[in-house]
Structure formats: structure tokens, C-alpha cells
Amino acid sequence: MIRIKDLHKKFGSQVVLNGLDLDIEEQGIIAVLGPNGSGKTTLIKSILGMVVPDKGQIDLYEEIVIKRWKYRQNIDYLPQIANFPGNLKVMELITMIKDLRGKEARDQELIEFFKLQPYLDKKLNKLSGGTKQKVNLVLCFMFDSPLIILDEPTSGLDPISLLHLRDLIQQEKEKGKTILITSHIMNFVEEVADRIVFLLEGKIYFDGTVSQLKTNTRQQDFERAIANLLSEEYVQDFKI
């Protein structure tokens, strides 16, 4: 499905991706983790074509994606910061994105799901951060694409919406979709992820399931296991 070969990206003199290889063939939820600056967002943005890699190849459904744009028809993306043109109303924004995609959308269902009806006629600059994030989620999930990319989906959400989001992600998974997630909330990741891809210094440093991670690091607690990945001891023990 996604095949990434030898991906390199530098910003100025700072190497962000350093020969990254990644294959994602299966359906399910894949969490991309790593410390700040490890290249998570750059990786995601390279798949989306927002960052132009210096070297390397990205294939999506057996098609090269670099410098193309039509393939994005099959990706749903949730950006990290939800910021929209302030003068548009919520419904106008949803209509606009639908218009741009020219695809069937299930916006009504999701508006009900996130209880956004009272806000549809409000301008976007009048909304709170959490409500904006909900609009962001509606925009992302309404198209039913086989690949979903979520960059920090939990930010700004209240606990109830967070539960809703978890349900929604599970539903999408059961439909047989591939979902790529980055998040800093570890118990969220532990609960939903089928596979963990841990990035460090622009390379994949660990790739496996949550239980594999726990066994490898000899830790019972997921957060500690992640912290352990970064400790030097482990770096010497386990090199890939």
C-alpha cells in the first residue's frame, strides 16, 4: 500500500529524514512515534506531497507520488493545527472542501456525531479551539478514503469528544482502512495502535506491536517502554 524507500530530507543543514524505509501493507492503525524533531511530521507531509523530499521514493498503491497531486483523492488528512479562513461559516467550509474533492461525503452523519449543528452558521473565527478541532475532524473523516492520516488528532478535545474520536477511529479500522496516527498521548496510542513505528534521527528505530515493544524493552508500562527505547542501554542492545 505505502512503500517508502531511502527517503532523505534536509532543512538547511539539519537532517530530518536520513534514508528512511517503511512498508505498510496491512490494514489497521499504525502509530508513528518519536521524540520532538525526529521527523514524524516530515514523514507524513512527504507522503502527502507537502514536503518535497531530497532523495528517495514513495509509492502509494503502486504509483509514484512525488510531485503528483491526483493521488491525494485517496487520502484523508487531519492537520495538526486547525486554522481556517475566519470569514467563512462552518457549513461553507464543509461545502467548499466537498466541492474541491467532488466526491460523496457523509458530512451530515459526522456533524451529528460531533454535535456540531449549533455551530454550522457561525463564522470560523468565532469558534473555540476544541470546536475547530471537531470541524477539522469532520473535514477529515467525511470522505471515506482507504488511507487516513491523523496528525495529533486529540489536541484540544474534551474527554467526551476524545471518547467519540476513539470510537470513530475503531469504526474506520473495522471498515478495513489503514490509519496512520501521530500522538503524544501515550495511553491513547497504546489503546488503539496495532503497530508502532518509532522514529529516531530520521530513521526507523523500532517497528512492531505494542507487546513486542514491551518484551524487547523488558517493561510492563507502555510509557516506560517508549522512554526506555531512548535510553542508551537499549540503543546498544538493539540495533536495527
Next chain:
Amino acid sequence: MYKILKYSFFDLTRSSWSYVYFFFYLLLGITLLFLNNDLSTAVITLMNVIIMIVPLIGTIFGVMYYYNSREFTELLLAQPVKRSSIFLGQYFGVAISLSLSLILGLGIPFVAYGLFKSAVIWDFVMLLITGLFLTLIFSALAFNIALSHENKIKGFGYAILLWLFLAVIYDGLFLLSLVYFQDYPLDKFSLIATMFNPIDLSRILILLKLDISALLSYTGAVFKEFFGTPLGAVTSMGMLILWVVFPLLRMRQVIRKKDF
């Protein structure tokens, strides 16, 4: 591209700034006409204002719009839309809404005053055409600056500097060089130097249209000789078009390689 243009335009027509700009011209037009009671002096005064204000507003609006819609641009970039369509759409959205403010703001008082019956209609049309070109040129330059600078403050700084350079400093340097090299024949030099500054070019075009080039003495005669001919008219229009086309081409080059 048209979809992006439509929504950018839609977004901007709701912004209070477009109305402030519109009312500024409306007020200016009304004041000049009804206090002055003379269409042709009104046109000349307007020219002086337009030549300074239009580039300034185009630059500031362009930079501001680009930086304000950055996150939204990211959302669009993740949609199945071509990169160049996104930025050209936004650019034309800004340029067209500014042009509309200009045309409506000045047009309404002039039409109300009875422009269609007067002989200066073509002077007025010329004024609007150069105003349109200046809007297109300076918003394109602003987009270029903003695209090349991630830092807002830097972007704004360079944009203002560019305006200051073309609107004020360029003329100063031009004048200095004329004084300094006054022993040499300077007609060709001044013609070419004028071509390379869209603000000067617009000013000359309007002045010649108003037929007051006699005020410009010998240089005026040289200019009239050149710009008054069909060749001159075509060249100067061509130059203004190039001033729009080149920044747009550079914009396309930059966005092909840019990371967001």
C-alpha cells in the same frame, strides 16, 4: 484554480478591510469631485494618490493574506488540488477583490458626477487601467516576498521596503543620476529607467494621456515622442504585462520546490 479563486474572493469580500479600502476611494472620489468641481484636476490629484496608495495597499494586502491563510493553505495542499492552482487562485482572489474596491470606489462618484457626458472619460479609464495593473503587479510581488520568507516580520519588512524603493527611492536615484550625468545625452537612459519601475511607467502613461507633458519640458517631449507613438504605447503596455508575468512565473518556480 477557479474554485480556490472563488472561495478566496468570497472570503475577502467579507473582510472588513476590503470595505475600508472601498470607502476610502469612495470618499476620496466624492471629496475631490464635489469640492473641486472640475473633472480633470480631480483626475490628476487622483493619479498622484493612486500611484502611491495602490502599490502600498497591494503589497500589504498580499503579504497579509498569504500569512493569514497559511494553515488553510496547508489544508488545501492535502486536497487533490495542484499546488500552482492553490496559489494562483489565492493571488487572483486578492488582486480581483482589491481591483473591485478601486473600480467601484472611484467609479461610483465619477458616474454620479456625470462622467459619461464628459470628455475626460478616457483619462479616467486610463487611470483605472494603470490602477489595475499596479494592483496585479504589487500583489504578485508581495506573494513572492511572502513565499520566500517564513518569518512574517521579515516578509512585511521586505514588502514595505520594496514599496518604498519603487515609490520613492528609485525616483531619487534616478534624479541624482540625471544631475550627475547631465553633460551626456540622457533621453534613452531615462526612457529605459522609467520602463524598469512600474510606478514611474504608470505615472508617465497617465501624464501623457492627460496631455500635460508640456509641463515636463524637454524630457516630456522625448517621452511624448516615444510613448505617444503606437510602438511606445505597445512597449509600455507590454512592460506592464511583463511586470505581472515575471513575478507569477517566479512564484510558480518557488512553489514547485517549497516545503509546507
